[in-house]
Amino acid sequence: MKTYQTYLFDFDYTLADSSRGIVICFRNVLERHGFHQIDDHTIKRTIGKTLPESFSILTGITDTDILEAFRKEYVKEADQHMTVNTQLFPETGKVLHSLKNNGATIGIISTKYRYRILELVGKVFPEGFFNIIVGGEDVKTPKPSPEGLNIAIERLQTDKATTLYIGDSTVDAETARNAGVDFAGVLHGMTTREELAVYPHVSIADTLEELAE
Known part of the structure; x- marks a missing residue:
């Protein structure tokens, strides 16, 4: 090369x-809103996309206001869990x-x-x-x-x-x-x-x- x-x-x-921290943050938000059946592999496959895109893929939700609310919740989770993980x-x-x-x-x-x-x-x-x-x-x-x-x-x-x-x-x-x-x-x-x-x-x-x- x-x-x-x-x-x-x-x-x-x-x-x-950062997959461990990412999975923790996604799972905390998803579980909070009743999405209990999404496995770690599926979450990891969205890494690299924007947070609203990832949440839309994982939940099927397309409402931009809901996705933005999920994004804000994720950021709060990341403040606690991302760096250490x-x-x-x-x-x-x-x-x-x-x-x-x-x-x-x-x-x-x-x-x-x-x-x-x-x-x-x-x-x-x-x-x-x-x-x-x-x-x-x-x-x-x-x-x-x-x-x-x-x-x-x-x-x-x-x-x-x-x-x-x-x-x-x-x-x-x-x-x-x-x-x-x-x-x-x-x-x-x-x-x-x-x-x-x-x-x-x-x-x-x-x-x-x-x-x-």
Whole structure:
């Protein structure tokens, strides 16, 4: 795989495993409203989508006011449960430090809120380690809209031809395609190699270490 100047990462299931915290938060909200039969696997398959999208998929509800109320309840749950139940993947620190040491620009583009990402990475990385973090509150249209990637590319004044977006889901792959940047898939999450391979990609790897080689 060629060397890029800028490496932009999804967060959940790409740099970190926050699935335990996510499941707890979803389950607490869902159980509160009478949705008792939704299993963990089904919840995990929605990771990477916006909270209203995920709640709609899980419950069949389409009323925007109800979905917004669920979203607000989830955020309150996440304030309590998310950080303590999120861990970076074992190779994340090594790979990111290696990229930085080699002069690369690195950032995060996620549907997760930026303040939550900062709270999580602040436990491991020094302040200012990431050149940019674009979270869900920073865009008008969430992934697979290219808005987040385009914001990062513009602010970093980098070239799309030398930018790689790394993610675990088909939403991430579609986002990269819509932005016109290369995509590399990592199989940390619930999306299979076959599902990712449908989309344009330069690599699909089991771990981030393989992508950095």
